[in-house]
Amino acid sequence: MAAAQARRDDELDTWRRLVVLTNQISNTLDRRLQRVHGVSVAEYTALVVMQENKRSGGIRMQDLADAIGLSQSTVSRLVARLEKDGLTERTIGAEDRRVTYAHVTEPGETVVAEAAGTFAKELHTAMDVAAFDHRTASLVARLRHDPAAPAG
Template structure:
């Protein structure tokens, strides 16, 4: 079944990306993705709920993730000026620096993971489908 092969490809690639980011930069994959979303957001900030949706986590998981990033100095919290109940996560300069350093590791690891998966005949067609849009972006 295609879905099962997709799940296998996803799991393999995610595991390799997570290991490379942790080993090279002390970041988990969700932490990297949160920093990437924050860096791309206007003013480098997102409401916690927006960030949760952008990285595919629930509210309590993103709260714990942001606590780790804050402890490392990579993000900070800010209150919404218009609605004091609204809490934003804001990427710091240190967070932007770490993201910049980790991005090349992420890209190299993604390519390597896809290369390894491409060697599996059961995954080759999916790898090709994934690489199609990636190749077009370059």
Template sequence: MDPTRWDELTTLHARVEHDLERALKRAHNLGLSEYRALCHLSTAHGGELRMQDLATRIGLNQSSVSRLAARLEADGLTRRDLCPADRRGVYSVITDTGRQALATAAPTYAQALEDSLRTQPVGATLAPLVSALLA
């Protein structure tokens, strides 16, 4: 295993993530983690996920996902709900406003992703991966 290849991949990932964040913020005032949270919630059964499951899916720690959920709630994109079986369990539930925000932002995300992948400098190692992603 050549660690240089992993470094190339993580550099590409960071650049693409930066481009996605910038595009979503500029066009929709929505952060990338917020967008991803809405994506996961929109496809979850009942449009809801336990906070710990949402944290795992997005790759955030519990504290960060709590702040993320608070931002989404403040904007009316989600709401919190208590687990009926375990009152300590908290769910994040996407709202109709959240579904609309996601639908509006999805084309921006897709276009920014394609644009970023097309314009990033990649070496011979990553070129096949980027080509496959763009196919």
């Protein structure tokens, strides 16, 4: 019984540290992407996912929500904002008119291309900073550890 409680306490502690880590990194990425490229981290992530699904004719809104970890209603508002800025468009499914697809436009692809370097650099820097925070250092070490990588 005590071992099970200790495991639950460890899981809760890990969850709390994970929330701190993701919030710190998301806030850092959000500030930089907004300032330099005019999109939030959620918008950038949605654009990337849409770009990855461009060849298949776009992505269902529900699948986009699942891919970026937001609710369908939140993603609907996010895509509407991007559509207003000309970065995305939505279409109704040909076979099932109840299904809406999101597509990245050429201007949206330009934003993805321009923001990719900023995103990668800021993510790396935020992870470096988090590696020295006592609340998140062990999580960063776990995330950066690749057991399949050759020793050396």
